[in-house]
Amino acid sequence: MSDKTTVVRHLDIVVAWDEAERRHVYLDDADLVFRGNEVVHVGPGYDGTSDRTLDGKGLMAIPGLVNVHSHPFSEPGNKGITEEHASDKLGQSSLYEYLPVFGMEADAAGASCKVAVSELLKSGVTTVTDLSVPREGWLDDLAATGIRAVVCPMMREGYWFTRDGHTVDYAWDKGAGAQAFATALKTIDLAAQHPSGRLSGMLGPSQIDTCTEGYFKDALAEARRRGIPMQTHAGQAIVEFNEMVRRHGKTPIEWLDQIGVLGPDLVIGHCIFLNDHPQLHWPHSDDFARLRASGAAVAHCPTVFARRGIALNTIGRYMNAGIPLGLGTDTFPHNMIDEMRLACYVARILTGNYKMGTARHAFEAATIGGAKILRRPDLGRLAPGCKADFSLVDLDHPYMQPAHEPLRSLIYSASERAIRDVYVDGLQVVRDGKVLTIDLDAETTRMVDGQRRRLATVPQRDWAGRTADQLAPPVYSKTDRLPQSRPVT
Numbered sequence: 001m002s003d004k005t006t007v008v009r010h011l012d013i014v015v016a017w018d019e020a021e022r023r024h025v026y027l028d029d030a031d032l033v034f035r036g037n038e039v040v041h042v043g044p045g046y047d048g049t050s051d052r053t054l055d056g057k058g059l060m061a062i063p064g065l066v067n068v069h070s071h072p073f074s075e076p077g078n079k080g081i082t083e084e085h086a087s088d089k090l091g092q093s094s095l096y097e098y099l100p101v102f103g104m105e106a107d108a109a110g111a112s113c114k115v116a117v118s119e120l121l122k123s124g125v126t127t128v129t130d131l132s133v134p135r136e137g138w139l140d141d142l143a144a145t146g147i148r149a150v151v152c153p154m155m156r157e158g159y160w161f162t163r164d165g166h167t168v169d170y171a172w173d174k175g176a177g178a179q180a181f182a183t184a185l186k187t188i189d190l191a192a193q194h195p196s197g198r199l200s201g202m203l204g205p206s207q208i209d210t211c212t213e214g215y216f217k218d219a220l221a222e223a224r225r226r227g228i229p230m231q232t233h234a235g236q237a238i239v240e241f242n243e244m245v246r247r248h249g250k251t252p253i254e255w256l257d258q259i260g261v262l263g264p265d266l267v268i269g270h271c272i273f274l275n276d277h278p279q280l281h282w283p284h285s286d287d288f289a290r291l292r293a294s295g296a297a298v299a300h301c302p303t304v305f306a307r308r309g310i311a312l313n314t315i316g317r318y319m320n321a322g323i324p325l326g327l328g329t330d331t332f333p334h335n336m337i338d339e340m341r342l343a344c345y346v347a348r349i350l351t352g353n354y355k356m357g358t359a360r361h362a363f364e365a366a367t368i369g370g371a372k373i374l375r376r377p378d379l380g381r382l383a384p385g386c387k388a389d390f391s392l393v394d395l396d397h398p399y400m401q402p403a404h405e406p407l408r409s410l411i412y413s414a415s416e417r418a419i420r421d422v423y424v425d426g427l428q429v430v431r432d433g434k435v436l437t438i439d440l441d442a443e444t445t446r447m448v449d450g451q452r453r454r455l456a457t458v459p460q461r462d463w464a465g466r467t468a469d470q471l472a473p474p475v476y477s478k479t480d481r482l483p484q485s486r487p488v489t
């Protein structure tokens with residue numbers, strides 16, 4: 001690691017961290033200085049030495065965004081499919097009939113990951129939490145992109161399936177679960193030792209309904225031994241809520257609490273279906289209070305649920321109550337600024353209250369919220385001692401204008417279009433909106449081929465033998481010729 005000092009001089013605005021007030025503030029006409037991979041100065045009039053000076057005029061520096069939940073190995077393969085299709089008889093979820101049959105061919109997972117990470121970097125994400133099925137080369141793929149990554153190897157003892165499209169069954173294989181657990185631990189430990197210095201790990205018992213009590217407890221013990229968090233999916237589907245009630249007579253939150261894993265070491269992916277969610281009819285519990293008292297965190301991914309008419313209730317309500325909340329992309333497009341904007345809008349629509357999702361909620365979730373979940377006080381903020389993970393936003397970009405309130409212009413109007421340069425660990429990974437670390441054309445070709453091959457075999461996996469187009473009809477059907485004999489009048 002080079003220990004050269006870089007000064008970004010006279011930035012119009014820096015979103016800087018005020019440690020005394022414990023919040024972000026706008027600093028005008030400030031210098032951002034980093035040495036090697038660490039920020040050493042944020043503020044006007046740096047008068048120390050430097051090896052390189054960059055002109056910050058017309059730019060805003062923002063802290064690197066922290067993504068706490070994504071599946072880059074497979075989600076790009078669902079493009080064109082899951083935006084508009086789900087199971088009508090299984091709570092409008094795509095979990096049971098769609099995710100198992102679509103996704104990405106295994107040999108294209110690396111390409112899929114790199115394409116997804118390129119989108120993340122361009123949207124200002126400098127840290128990604130990657131929940132994937134472990135594969136050969138996973139860690140090196142992530143490291144090569146230049147991003148900072150937390151690997152969360154998915155492991156489970158059971159999997160769901162449907163025989164009829166209206167009931168969900170579970171197949172259990174404890175041996176496979178134990179093997180996945182061992183692989184996960186090995187992967188997590190290798191990540192911590194990775195020579196890039198940018199990788200770490202998180203325990204990942206995949207879903208509340210595919211892991212048993214003992215499995216969760218063992219995972220929590222291993223997480224605590226390593227001082228890292230554990231993430232699972234829970235409260236992500238009405239089918240899952242009802243399944244937990246069927247099995248245990250408890251809501252998902254009540255069951256996690258009962259088995260002793262609902263606490264500060266747990267990150268809950270989605271955590272939407274608390275008993276008081278308006279789409280459930282379940283006044284007989286106090287999940288929200290239980291969640292708040294536990295210290296467990298929530299990974300909020302608005303897009304993937306908005307597609308199915310589902311929303312967390314709400315980012316403002318959770319954050320105002322002090323529940324640790326970070327943002328994730330989960331699906332394509334891998335764009336954190338889109339997620340920020342949508343987090344605001346879905347909260348307002350669900351409650352009829354514009355204060356329940358604001359730019360401040362969304363930006364804090366995407367920066368310090370995620371950093372807190374990952375136990376990284378040196379990420380998600382710009383202050384001396386923090387990692388040099390940041391983006392430079394082009395304030396003069398047409399979509400930013402008028403840049404009267406620059407974060408609002410970024411979140412509500414310009415999105416990733418205005419993110420010009422991105423640095424991770426003091427190294428530039430995006431220049432003028434182009435990713436420097438990924439051969440995007442080559443990886444995209446591989447990724448597209450991986451989806452094409454996966455789509456061809458969908459009938460072999462679908463319970464009813466349907467084709468991809470039958471499961472997810474295109475917007476328009478194709479035709480060889482137009483049947484009308486007369487011009488349209």
Ligand SMILES: [Zn+2]
Pocket residue numbers: 069070071131233269330
């Ligand atoms: Zn997920």
